Amino acid sequence: MDTFVQQLINGLNVGAIYALIALGYTMVYGILRLINFAHGDVYMVGAFTGYFMAVQFGLGAPSLVSLSIVLIGSMMVAALVGMIIERFAYRPVRKYSRMTTLIMAIGVSLLIENLYVATIGAAPRAFPDFLGSQSQVPIRLFGNAAISKAQIIIFLVSVALMLVLQWIVFKTKVGTAMRAVSFNLNSAKLMGINTDAIISLTFAIGSALAAAGGVLTAQYNPNIDPLMGILTGLKAFVAAVLGGIGNIPGAVLGGLLIGAAETFVVGYGSNIGIASTYRDAVAFAILIVVLLVRPSGLLGSTVQEKV
Amino acid sequence: MPTFIKRILGIVIVILVLVGANAFMGREGLFGFGLPYYYAEILNLTGISVILAVSLNLITGYTGQFSIGHAGFMAVGAYSSVFMTVYYSESLEQSLTAVVGATLAQSLVFLGVIIVGALAAALAGLVVGIPSLRLRGDYLAIVTLGFAEIIRIIILNIDRVGGATGFRGRVPPWDGRLIIPQYANFIWIGAFAVITIVVVYNIVHSDIGRSLISIREDELAAEAMGIHTTRYKVLAFVISSAFAGIAGALFGHFRQFLHTNDFQFIRSIEIIIMIVLGGMGSISGAIFGAIVITILPELLRQLPGDLYSYRLVIYSALLIVIMLTRPQGVLGGKEFGLSWLKRAQRRPEGDKPIGEKGVPIAQQNNAPILDQAKEVENK
Numbered sequence: 001m002d003t004f005v006q007q008l009i010n011g012l013n014v015g016a017i018y019a020l021i022a023l024g025y026t027m028v029y030g031i032l033r034l035i036n037f038a039h040g041d042v043y044m045v046g047a048f049t050g051y052f053m054a055v056q057f058g059l060g061a062p063s064l065v066s067l068s069i070v071l072i073g074s075m076m077v078a079a080l081v082g083m084i085i086e087r088f089a090y091r092p093v094r095k096y097s098r099m100t101t102l103i104m105a106i107g108v109s110l111l112i113e114n115l116y117v118a119t120i121g122a123a124p125r126a127f128p129d130f131l132g133s134q135s136q137v138p139i140r141l142f143g144n145a146a147i148s149k150a151q152i153i154i155f156l157v158s159v160a161l162m163l164v165l166q167w168i169v170f171k172t173k174v175g176t177a178m179r180a181v182s183f184n185l186n187s188a189k190l191m192g193i194n195t196d197a198i199i200s201l202t203f204a205i206g207s208a209l210a211a212a213g214g215v216l217t218a219q220y221n222p223n224i225d226p227l228m229g230i231l232t233g234l235k236a237f238v239a240a241v242l243g244g245i246g247n248i249p250g251a252v253l254g255g256l257l258i259g260a261a262e263t264f265v266v267g268y269g270s271n272i273g274i275a276s277t278y279r280d281a282v283a284f285a286i287l288i289v290v291l292l293v294r295p296s297g298l299l300g301s302t303v304q305e306k307v
Numbered sequence: 308m309p310t311f312i313k314r315i316l317g318i319v320i321v322i323l324v325l326v327g328a329n330a331f332m333g334r335e336g337l338f339g340f341g342l343p344y345y346y347a348e349i350l351n352l353t354g355i356s357v358i359l360a361v362s363l364n365l366i367t368g369y370t371g372q373f374s375i376g377h378a379g380f381m382a383v384g385a386y387s388s389v390f391m392t393v394y395y396s397e398s399l400e401q402s403l404t405a406v407v408g409a410t411l412a413q414s415l416v417f418l419g420v421i422i423v424g425a426l427a428a429a430l431a432g433l434v435v436g437i438p439s440l441r442l443r444g445d446y447l448a449i450v451t452l453g454f455a456e457i458i459r460i461i462i463l464n465i466d467r468v469g470g471a472t473g474f475r476g477r478v479p480p481w482d483g484r485l486i487i488p489q490y491a492n493f494i495w496i497g498a499f500a501v502i503t504i505v506v507v508y509n510i511v512h513s514d515i516g517r518s519l520i521s522i523r524e525d526e527l528a529a530e531a532m533g534i535h536t537t538r539y540k541v542l543a544f545v546i547s548s549a550f551a552g553i554a555g556a557l558f559g560h561f562r563q564f565l566h567t568n569d570f571q572f573i574r575s576i577e578i579i580i581m582i583v584l585g586g587m588g589s590i591s592g593a594i595f596g597a598i599v600i601t602i603l604p605e606l607l608r609q610l611p612g613d614l615y616s617y618r619l620v621i622y623s624a625l626l627i628v629i630m631l632t633r634p635q636g637v638l639g640g641k642e643f644g645l646s647w648l649k650r651a652q653r654r655p656e657g658d659k660p661i662g663e664k665g666v667p668i669a670q671q672n673n674a675p676i677l678d679q680a681k682e683v684e685n686k
Contacts, residue, residue, distance in 0.1 A: 035445055092631055100634040103583050106576055110623035118617050241449055281460040284453030291450055292438050
């Protein structure tokens with residue numbers, strides 16, 4: 001039981017970050033029907049922006065204020081990067097086939113990765129620990145299960161960001177416009193919505209969330225490198241599909257499930273003969289099963305194809 | 308000239324060219340002229356890329372099913388065939404050598420393991436294809452990606468093929484060959500590239516090909532016309548996987564070293580880029596794309612100083628520029644071949660019946676109406 005609770009805590013922590021990244025995928029897919037392969041790289045850009053800000057401004061010392069500055073700063077930079085990608089790569093090819101836009105997304109992803117490798121090198125760098133070594137000390141809950149201050153902070157920040165997103169999408173005028181665009185782009189345009197601006201804003205919000213995910217990940221796994229976004233991005237996308245792509249609560253649910261499943265494979269897999277190296281496969285295995293049983297995802301709704 | 312003589316002549320020419328090219332790349336060279344090993348290696352890898360691109364084109368270009376898992380099937384073919392070579396072929400080769408001589412015995416064994424690789428990959432294609440081809444579009448893409456990743460991680464966990472350290476030869480507790488023999492050379496790779504092209508060409512120009520293209524154009528309409536869409540999609544998928552397996556087997560026996568890093572997600576993407584670059588649904592386009600994408604990174608290696616480290620940046624930037632300027636690919640579904648030579652000889656311009664305003668009737672007929680119909684459809 002203790003191990004179970006412990007694994008659940010760790011899993012939800014990892015899952016919260018997957019959820020943050022998955023939200024960006026699901027929002028972009030909901031509006032443009034585009035798998036934004038560059039999203040994982042925006043997450044990487046977010047982590048590196050945080051790193052460079054910390055180095056530049058000498059914010060290496062552990063403090064919550066520096067964490068907030070770095071978090072907000074990297075979110076803003078990533079939002080800008082997301083808008084630039086949308087404006088110069090995706091908008092010109094939007095009218096072409098889905099295959100073209102998908103290849104474009106892959107091209108952008110490769111460009112960002114290779115640009116980072118070429119300029120700063122592929123070697124991992126150590127992200128400064130803003131929460132301090134004190135925060136890594138586990139606080140006992142009951143039995144042997146424990147939670148650290150860092151885990152609590154990561155989880156709370158993620159949940160807060162998700163609530164802000166929920167508020168933007170469902171309570172503001174901009175959010176209404178976003179939902180209208182995702183429902184039907186052309187009708188939304190006829191209703192006087194500036195669809196280009198809304199799409200741009202969607203990219204900005206999604207990218208900012210990914211950057212937050214990047215900075216938060218670096219708080220428990222400080223090794224950041226230019227290729228860190230590939231696998232995490234894929235898994236976050238899997239989380240979005242799992243929850244039902246285009247569905248915001250679905251992305252959060254999917255992220256948490258994938259995170260929990262991964263830690264459970266590491267924690268319990270050896271008991272049933274699954275090596276912990278299968279951790280990276282479990283997300284895809286779950287995805288395949290879900291898509292075969294319920295192709296629209298857990299919370300997604302089925303769309304009938306019209307002839 | 309009767310067709311069968313033409314065909315035999317064609318086969319003889321292909322074999323002569325391959326043997327010549329192979330000798331040209333060998334250590335002794337051809338008539339004293341040779342190619343350094345580095346270039347020979349690029350040429351061989353280009354041949355393997357051609358097999359991969361042309362076979363993926365069958366499923367993505369002609370059937371319209373977007374698969375991002377081709378590297379997974381290549382891995383299955385590579386690992387299963389090399390596994391057979393390392394652990395089960397040594398005694399067979401020795402006993403065959405006693406009967407037919409060393410060269411032929413080696414060729415027979417290699418052919419055998421290539422077939423094993425192809426069958427294993429085809430089986431994997433069947434297992435993946437039957438459930439996942441019910442899905443459409445992006446979902447299929449993601450499932451194929453997921454399967455390829457799972458295949459890769461499973462291979463990574465098999466100790467007998469080296470796991471994370473890579474597969475060079477037998478792994479100590481088990482008995483077998485110490486190193487993977489370099490069976491593959493340009494004769495093999497070139498021959499299989501030609502076979503792949505011929506087979507895919509014939510499939511595309513047969514009734515199966517018509518069905519596949521109709522599925523690409525409109526799946527619902529194809530189904531309404533009585534085409535068993537799932538069956539044809541699975542068929543295309545299995546054939547495509549089998550060729551990916553062959554490419555993998557050749558790759559393994561050429562490189563003499565296998566590592567799961569060679570079969571990552573990015574590898575599948577590279578194959579897709581090849582066919583998108585050349586123009587989907589065009590065999591010559593796929594060949595063109597395979598050649599460009601394999602050679603381009605090597606060419607960019609020649610860049611001086613600072614630019615050298617930016618070669619992959621240039622490579623991905625080129626991809627973006629191509630998508631922005633020519634999204635249908637360089638050839639865009641058209642075939643490029645030698646037929647324009649023939650056509651020019653057969654019918655000079657003046658022979659065409661001329662209609663109104665000097666426009667040939669063949670071009671004038673219905674063309675505008677068809678265009679209008681297409682425009683309406685697009686709206």
